[in-house]
Amino acid sequence: MSARRSTxxxxxxxxxxxxxxxxxxxxxxxxxVMSDAEIxxxxxxxxxxxxxxxxxxxxxxxxxxxxxxxNSLIVASVAVVSNLLLGALGGYAFARxxxxxxxxxxxxxxxxxxxxxxxxxxxxFLVMKWFGLIDTLGALIVPSLVTPFAVFLFRQFFLSLxxxxxxxxxxxxxxxxxxxxxIVLPLARPAxxxxxxxxxxxxxxxxxxxxxxxxHDTKYTLQLGLTxxxxxxxxxxxxxxxxxxxxxxxxxVAFLLxxxxxxxxxxxxxxxx
Numbered sequence: 001m002s003a004r005r006s007t008x009x010x011x012x013x014x015x016x017x018x019x020x021x022x023x024x025x026x027x028x029x030x031x032x033v034m035s036d037a038e039i040x041x042x043x044x045x046x047x048x049x050x051x052x053x054x055x056x057x058x059x060x061x062x063x064x065x066x067x068x069x070x071n072s073l074i075v076a077s078v079a080v081v082s083n084l085l086l087g088a089l090g091g092y093a094f095a096r097x098x099x100x101x102x103x104x105x106x107x108x109x110x111x112x113x114x115x116x117x118x119x120x121x122x123x124x125f126l127v128m129k130w131f132g133l134i135d136t137l138g139a140l141i142v143p144s145l146v147t148p149f150a151v152f153l154f155r156q157f158f159l160s161l162x163x164x165x166x167x168x169x170x171x172x173x174x175x176x177x178x179x180x181x182x183i184v185l186p187l188a189r190p191a192x193x194x195x196x197x198x199x200x201x202x203x204x205x206x207x208x209x210x211x212x213x214x215x216h217d218t219k220y221t222l223q224l225g226l227t228x229x230x231x232x233x234x235x236x237x238x239x240x241x242x243x244x245x246x247x248x249x250x251x252x253v254a255f256l257l258x259x260x261x262x263x264x265x266x267x268x269x270x271x272x273x
Contacts, residue, residue: 028248032056032241039237055238059246064217068225069246075137075221076203079144083199084192086146091154092180096166106155109148117208125212139213140221144203150195157191158184200254222247 031039032055034048059065094106124143125134133139161184169179185192210224217225226243 025248025252028241028244032238032245034238034241039241052238055236055240055242056246058236058239059243064220064225065243067218068220068222071137071219072204072222073250075140075144076200078141079203080196080199082141082145083147083150083195087150087154087195088180088185088188088192090146090151091156092158092176092184094151094155095158096163096176110152113148113152121209121212124209128213134213135215135219137219140203140206140210143209144199147199147202150199153195154188154191157188161187197254201251204251 030046030048033051033053035052035054038048038052094102128134128139128142131138131142133142165183166179169183174182205223206221207223207227210221211227214220214224217228220228226247
């Protein structure tokens with residue numbers, strides 16, 4: 001009974017906080033189906049008189065908007081797949097293999113996590129320019145192929161797994177790669193989901209780097225395109241709100257689908273050394 005009361009008390013405390021955080025998203029969704037007159041009204045209307053889809057029709061009728069959506073989807077999908085593959089390989093190497101300088105290399109890799117983007121922005125731009133990738137989707141994909149956080153999270157999760165199953169597979173003649181892909185990764189679904197969701201969120205919502213690396217509007221990502229779209233259509237707020245809803249929707253769906261395994265990974269991987 002006491003445990004049930006404690007859970008109820010936590011829910012009563014967290015419910016208003018959750019509602020407070022959800023209000024901007026609710027207002028975004030509501031205002032996207034308002035007319036421009038209702039959005040510009042003072043005092044503002046809290047609920048639309050009817051469902052107006054003119055903003056969505058205006059956005060989806062823009063020839064560039066589907067292209068921006070496709071560009072963002074391509075960049076985010078490649079980044080997710082590469083981080084899952086390369087992050088798992090790097091994390092497994094740091095967790096199970098001992099080689100000269102492994103601890104130093106791990107420390108240097110983790111140190112890069114505290115380096116702000118502003119310090120690496122110009123070197124990254126120069127490297128991408130040297131490769132001839134500026135103003136292409138490759139300039140957005142290559143810097144995101146693998147992140148130190150993905151390697152670190154996989155390493156922490158692999159350290160929490162018992163070695164006995166892997167040792168049995170080694171005795172049967174399995175290589176390290178086969179052990180990783182056949183035994184370890186199927187057990188690492190929480191870590192895989194966490195890396196996938198966080199990588200998708202980071203890549204999908206990135207604005208600073210596309211703003212620097214992309215010049216032509218046909219290569220814009222959704223965030224960059226929506227920013228210029230908002231600047232050009234600041235009076236038509238229904239279209240701006242509809243564009244923001246379309247931008248937020250994939251992120252929200254990705255998190256809801258992986259919510260359970262995401263939380264499980266955060267609680268199970270911990271910070272084991």
